[in-house]
Amino acid sequence: MELKELCLLRGISGDESEIRNYIKKECLKYTENVRIGRGGCLIAEIRGRKNPQKRVMLSAHMDEVGFAVTSACEDGLLRITAVGGIDSRVSVSKRVLVGSRALPGVIGAMPIHLQSPEDRMRVMRLSDLFVDIGESTKAGAEKAAPINSSVTFDTPYTEFGAGFVCCKALDDRVGCYNMLRLMEKAPFDDTVIFVFTSMEEVGLLGARTAAYDVDPDEAIVLETTAANDIGMVDETKQVCRAGKGVALSFMDRRTITPRALFEHALSVAEKNGIALQVKSGTTGGNDAGAVHTSRRGIPTITLSVPCRNIHSPASVCALSDIEAQYHEAEALISNTDWRN
C-alpha cells in the first residue's frame, strides 16, 4: 500500500466503490471486522487491548472532487457539473478520466485566438466547459459516457523538490494512507474504529451517518486543509504553511475544537517532538462538523496536512507534514486521557 496507489484510484463523491474496494482489501489484512455502512462509509474496528470499552473513531474521507456528465452535445462533447467545490479556472485543458471504463478525455474551452477582448476578461464558468473524449456524434458520446458518468482528474503522482508530492486527490487520500498505516500499528489500548467516509466534499454526508452508526466516545479526523503560503499572500494572511507540520484548528466554520482536547494535542506534539502548527484562520469545514454534533455530542479534533492548490488537479503536500500527521494521530490514540 502506497500513497501513490491511493491517490491514483478514482472516487468522486457518491461513486467511491473503486477506492473503497481497494481500502477494504487493505483493512482485511488487519481485522475481519470490516463492513460498509448504509451511508457508503467503510468501517473497520480493532478491539483495544487494555480498555476495549473505550471507543475512539478515526476518520478520513475517501471521496475526491470531480465532475459528473450531465449531457452529450450534437458534436460528441460532454457537458459536466462539478461534484464538490472546484474552481472552473483550474479545470481548463486538464486531462481527465471518464466513466467506469476510465476513458481518457480532456476539459476543453474556447482557445485564446477565438476569444473576444471581453471573453478574456471574463472568468469561464463551468457551463462554458466541456469534456472531449474524442467522440464525434451525440450517440457515440452517450454510449461511451452516459449521463451521470464520473469524471476525475488524470494527474501523475510525482514526488519532487525538497520532499514535496504533487497529485490529484491528496485531499484526503493522505488521511486514508495514514489510517491504513495506523491499522498496521494496531491494536491500541482503546478500541479504534477506522472510518473511511463517503461524500465529504458534498456536505459531510457519509460522516454524519457513520458517527451515528459507530457511536464513539471521541473522534479524530485526518484531513488536508488549504495552505496559502505561496504567491503574493502577505505573511500575516498565510493561515497555514506546507512543510511546517501538521495543522491544528481551534475553530472553523463548522466546529469549535474542545479546548481541553486542543491543549492536549499541543502538549502531545511537544512531548513527542512532532512538528505542529496552529492554523490561524477560521474558514472551511470538514467531517468533524458532522461528527461532533452526532447523538449526545462526540468530542472531535482534526489533524490536517496543509495542501497547496487543494481541490485542483495538481495539489501539493509536504511529505514531512504527512509524517507529522501520522505521528500526532498515533500519539493521540495512544493517549486519550485528556479530560480534566
Place this chain on the structure above:
Amino acid sequence: MISAHMDEIGYVVVDVEKEGYLRVSPVGGVNPLSGYARAVVFENGVSGALMHQPHKDSVKFSDLFIDIGADSREEALEMVKIGDCAVSARSFSSLGKNRVSSPIMDDRCACALLIELLLSLDKPVNTVIGVFSVQEEVGCRGAKTAAFALEPDLGLAIDVTTNGDTPETKLPSVRLGDGPAIKIQDQGSISSPEIVRMLEKAAENASVKYQREVLPFGGTDASAIQLSRGGIKAGTLSIPCRYVHTPVETIDMRDMAGALETIKEFVKL
C-alpha cells in the same frame, strides 16, 4: 426540556501583527459595522479596544483589529494566544423606569429566567429539565446534542427576539414592554402549534399580556430540538430586545416578569 443558551457572540484571535495588533474572526453573527469601536475583554482579563483605522464608510471584518496595548507581536502573544476569544466588556445600565441595557442580554436574560423557574419549582407536575446550552450562536450545536441525550417529550427555548418599534424598523411587530413574545416562526423553525397554544394558555392563566412573533430571519435552540431523534415538539418564548448583537442590547423588565409567570404556568400544563 427548557433551554437558555449561555454562550455569547464574540471575536476569536486568528493572528497577530508585527506591531502587536490582534486580527480577529467573528464567533457567531457579529456585524462588523455595529461591532467596532467597542471595549472588549478576554477570559484571562486582558482588555482591548476593537477598532479599525483609518476611518472607512463600510467596514469589513478584515479591517478590524484589537489593540491590547502591546507594542510587538511577541509582547501581544505573552498576553493572549491564537484561538483566545474576546467578548464585549461587561456593562449593565438602567434606562428609564423599566429598561436595562447590556452587551449580553442575548441570552443571559433567559438564563436568569430559567434559574428563577427552577428555584420556584416545588413538587412540579411534570419533570422539568433546564438546559443551559452552549454554541447556540454558531448554529445551535449544543442544544442538538442535549436534545438527543435527554429525549424530552417537548422542548422550549427561551431567547431574545428583535423588535419593530424603533425608528425606521417595522418587522417583527414585537414592541418592548408589550409582554413576552410567543414565537410562531423564524428562519430556523416553525413552532409546534401545540406549544404555541400551551404558551398562550399559560400566559392567560397567569394574566400576562403577550405578543405573537413572526421573525423573517434568525433561529433559536428550538430549531435543533425540533429535529432531534424522530422529531420533538418545540417552540420558543421570546424576550423582546432592541439592538440585538450590539453592545447595547436593551430589554424591558416588565417583559421579563411576564415571561417568568408564563413559564411557571407552562410547566404545569
